[in-house]
Amino acid sequence: MVRQEWKKLLHNKILLVVILAVIAIPSIYTTLFLGSMWDPYGNTDKLPVAVVNEDQPVEYQGAALDIGGELVKKLKEEKSLDFHFVGKKEGEQGLKDGTYYMMIRIPEDFSAKAGTLTGEKPEKMELFYETNPGTNYIASKMSETAMKEMESAVCQEVTRTYIQAVMDKVLQAKEGMEQAGQGAGELEEGTVQAAEGNKIITENLRILADSTLTFRNGTQNFSEGLGRYIQGVDTLGSGTEELDQGAAALTKGMEQVKEKMPELSDGADELADGAWALGEGIREAAKGSQDLQEGAVRMDDSMTELNQGLLALGEAAASLPEAARELEEGAGTLAENAAALHSGLETLCQGTAQWKEGAESLDSGLQNIIGENGSQSEALSQGAAGLSQSLETLYNNLPSYINVFSGEEGFTFSSGIQSTDPSYLYEEIQSAVDNGDMDSLAGAAWAALEAAQTNYQGLQEMEEQISIVQEAGADYSGAEELNGQISMLKDQAAFLAQSTAAYTEGVNEAARGSRELVSGLPGITDGISQAAAGSGELAAGAGTLLQGISGLSQKAPALVQGIQEAVQGGRLLQTQGTSVLKKGAESLASGTVVLSQGSTRLEEGTKRLKEQMPVLFNGGDQLSQGITALKEGTESLKEGAAELEKNSPSLLEGASRLSQGGEQISQGAGKLHEGSMELGDGLKSLEKGAGTLKDALEEGGSSAGNSVLSEEGMDMFAAPAVTKETQITEVENNGHAMAPYMMSVGLWVGCIAFSLMYPLTEYSGKLKSGGAWWRSKASVLYLVALLQAAVMTGALWIFDGFRPVQPGKTLLTACLASLAFMSIMYFFTNLLGKAGSFLMLVFMVVQLAGSVGTYPLELSGPFVPYLHDWVPFTYTVTAFRSTISGGGSIGKCLLFLGVLFLVFSLMTILEFQIRAGKIKRGKRTWVTWLKAHGLE
Known part of the structure; x- marks a missing residue:
């Protein structure tokens, strides 16, 4: 292909x-x-861009500043874009019609704003550019990129201008620093001379300050002591009065104490007894709290098991409504089937009468078939046996008849003799006997009788034909066929004899079975009647069951809800009840231990209190005697203190005036001495600072001279960093x-x-x-x-x-x-x-x-x-x-x-x-x- x-x-x-x-x-x-x-990026020098310069030059630091002109000059030298230097109107028109893809406008105050760096309010320079993305978006983006590079170049140029101005100021500062260094040297010499004179003044002022300090301290000590004395006198006066009052109150209180001493003793005894009883009670409470704790633990554990059981019950109850609905459906079906069973049993009960009549008719028919004492069955068997013997004789004599008449012509045996082969009934009769099927056995018996009747008629016809042959001397034609028919009839007769015997036996068995059936029918009828009555009760019970299950189905959701509430309640009871009780029992047990220890200490303390009561009684008597003596002494002390208090104001006023004068003299002398010392320190600092200033100014002037940048340095300052790209792959x-x-x-x-x-x-x-x-x-x-x-x-x-x-x-x-x-x-x-x-x-x-x-x-x-x-x-x-x-x-x-x-x-x-x-x-x-x- x-x-x-x-x-x-x-x-x-x-x-x-x-x-x-x-x-x-x-x-x-x-x-x-x-x-x-x-290669569009390699041809950007062909991208037309309009440049509009409106900048006006200004004077800055004594020199002309024209940033816009310098930018235009630089753009003309560069070929990064195809720059066209035009007016504002031409540039705007070219941007609209697509002649230019960008217009750069340098405003008129561009250079003026550049000179505001060193002013109070510096302003940033603004460089405007306009694009028209609708004409070509990519060209606009490329122009923007070029604009950013231009912005960087402008910043570098302006920065270089600023640096140049700064360098000029640095040179001027260098000259000023050199002159200031010379003046700082002269100041250092004058400071040294002033420091020498200040040393003498400081020493004399120190002597004066020490003398006034001694005087001030003495007057101050005297004044302070006198003040404390006067204060003590006042305190003594008031204290003696209060002491007198207290002594009187103490005497009165001591009398009351003596009166209450017996009650105190009795109370101590009662306290000791109560402490012992309290200890016993606490010890009993400790035992009870221990039992309570153990019971709380067992209750909490039991509550846990209860909650687990409730949880399992809740899970099982979740399927209860569905099971109740299924049970309700099954009960409905049961009620319907029970009603149908009851109806069927009633019908069956009505049919038992017909069964009884049929059984009696069957028994009567079988008795008729058998005959009295089995006479008919016996006759049937004998007839079948005789028929068989007759056919056997006929068959044996037939050849001689054929030979006798074989020479004659003109007669033919009739082939129309009818016969029936009953052999097919043998198996049916045998099966009916084995199975006890009376209906099948009766049918087979009647079929056998009909076959015997047919064969018997055939024999009669054959005998007639034989008679005709004997009388007329008929021809032999058809003899062979007659011989065959007689042979067949002989075999059938033998089989009929056997079948008749089996039939007779089967009929006898059927008769016996029918009699048993008739005798058993009353019991069957009674059983069916009882079943019918029971089925009625079953139908009624099924209806009641259906009603009960319907009620269960209706109550099942409430039961489920109740179980769920019980689960929640069990959990709440455990968390807020038994768990809290358990913890409380533990706290109670530990508390009773502490309380028992405290009661023990209380018993010991009350014993010691009871033992010290006699000592307390003796001390009370001695205290009462001492209080009496104290009251007498306080009266004398009160009178002396009043006399001292009367003369103390005059003494206090003189001491105060003396102390104030000494204080003023001491403060003045001290301030003079401190000021002289500070002046000396200041002169030293001034001397040191003047030297440092001189050195710093000389060093600063030298450094300022060395810091002046060259042209290359100013270029680097304006653009201190350059980018350096390394490409790991190359795309041309x-x-x-x-x-x-x-x-x-x-x-x-x-x-x-x-x-x-x-x-x-x-x-x-x-x-x-x-x-x-x-x-x-x-x-x-x-x-x-x-x-x-x-x-x-x-x-x-x-x-x-x-x-x-x-x-x-x-x-x-x-x-x-x-x-x-x-x-x-x-x-x-x-x-x-x-x-x-x-x-x-x-x-x-x-x-x-x-x-x-x-x-x-x-x-x-x-x-x-x-x-x-x-x-x-x-x-x-x-x-x-x-x-x-x-x-x-x-x-x-x-x-x-x-x-x-x-x-x-x-x-x-x-x-x-x-x-x-x-x-x-x-x-x-x-x-x-x-x-x-x-x-x-």
Whole structure:
């Protein structure tokens, strides 16, 4: 089929031209598109930009400052953009009509604001620029980038101007520092002389301060002592009066104490007894608290088990409503069935009378068959035996009759004698006897009698014919047939004799069974009547049960709710009841231990109190005597204190005046001495500071002279840092950067075009198999895939100057990508026809969004990360970038493309196998339906 496919292709000139055009599609797509944007950043000097300079020069630090003019001069020297220096109106008009992509305007106060740096309110310089993104967005962005570079250049220029002004001020400061250093040296000499004179003054003032200090301290001590004396006198006067009053109160109180001493003794005894009783009670309480603690623990454990049981009960009760509903349904069914059973038993009870009549009729019929004392059965058996013997005799004599009349003619035996073979009844009679089936046995018996009657009639006819033969001397014709019939009748008669015996036995058994049935029917009737009555009670009970279960079903939710509330109550009781009781019991037990210890100490204390009571009584008597003596002494002391208090004001006033004078003299002398010492310290600091100032001014002047920057230094200060870029990979221009993206798109479009133009679902020659069919098409389409990849890479190399770092790997990636894309197209076009090609076109748009061929993944839309790892373009773009710029390994990307190629090729082969099998079997295929609807 491969040969037939190529033969058909080579003879179709139009299709060859189409394939050549398809091979060229990726080349046209990438070469033209990339050629239009190959190196835009390398041609920015052709981007027209208008510059409008409105700046007015100003004077700054005695020099002219023209920042706008300097900027224009610098822009004319540079070629970063195509600058056009125009007026404001021309620039605005050119920006609107697209002549210029940006307009830069230098305002009239640009230089004036530059000179405000050293002023009180410095203002920033403003450089205005306008763009028109609607004309070309990319050009506007490129202009903005250039504007930022221009802004940096302006800042450098202004900074250099400021530095120049600062350097001029530094030189002036150097000269001022040198003059100030000389003055600081003269100041240092004068300070040394003043310090010497201050030393003499300070020494004399120290002597004066020491003398006045001694005087001040003496007067101060005298005044303080006198004050304390007067205060003591006042205190003594008031204290003696209070002491007298207290002594009287103490005497009175002591008398009351003596009166209460017996009661105190009795109370101490009672306290001792109560302490002992309290100790006993506490010890009993300790034992009870221990029991309480143990009981609380057991109660809490029991409450835990109760809560667990309630929880299990709640879980089981959750299914109670459903079980009650099922039980209610079953009870309803039971009630219905019980009613039906009762009705059936009543009907059965009514039928038992008919059974009894039938059984009695059966017994009577069997008795008639048997006869009195079995006479009829015996006669039937004897008749059957006689019939058999007669037939045996006839059969034995028949040859002699035939020989006697064999010479005569004109008579023929009649062949119309009827006979019946009863042998088939034997098994039926035997089965009925074994099973006790009276109905079957009776039927078989009557059938046997009918057969015997028929055979008996046949014998009579035969005897008549024999008589006719004997009388007329008939011909022998038919004798053979007569012989056969007689032989058959003989056998049947023998069988009839046997069957009659079995019949007789069966009828006897049936008679006995019928008698037993008649005798047992009353018991059966009574049982059925009792069952009917019981079924009525059962029906009534089922109704009652149904009512009870209905009530249970209605009450089940309330029961479940009650159980749930019990569970919650149990938990609450344990958490707020038994647990708290348990902790309280523990606290009570520990508290009773402490209380018991305290009661023990209380008992000991009351014993000691009782023992010391006699000592307290003796001490009370002695205290009473001492209080009496104290009261007498306080009266004398009160009189002396009053006399002292009368003369103390005069003494106090004189001492106060003396103390104030000494204080003033001491303070004045001290301040003079301190001021002299501070003056000396200040002169020393001034001397030291003057020397330091002199050295610092001399050093500052020298440093200021060394800090003046050169022209190169000012340039560095204006632009102190430069950026230095290191690229780990190399991308020559925008064309090389966009090539991975557009090469992937070009190959995909070429594969779509081939799948639309080439008849992939038709076969040439005889259809051998699905695999041969696939190979015939694959030999063409995969060759086209390789050619379009090679031609595209070569066209980019020749026409656009495409120079990847790794050309061989670039070509390998293009070929493998083209094969993978073509295998995908091959599968979907064969599966869905034109609809498959349309889906692949839509999928290309999805890949354009998800492969991040233009902007980084982090800058793309929020949905892009979800697509990125699942589209083939992601791996082709990554592989092309690595080979074009000399980046990392492309192994994973090539592996992914290889897997795509193999998977879709195998799926296509399977598709062809299924389709070929249907075609060979003459069945319709999916392609037939697509053709019928114009999709193929």
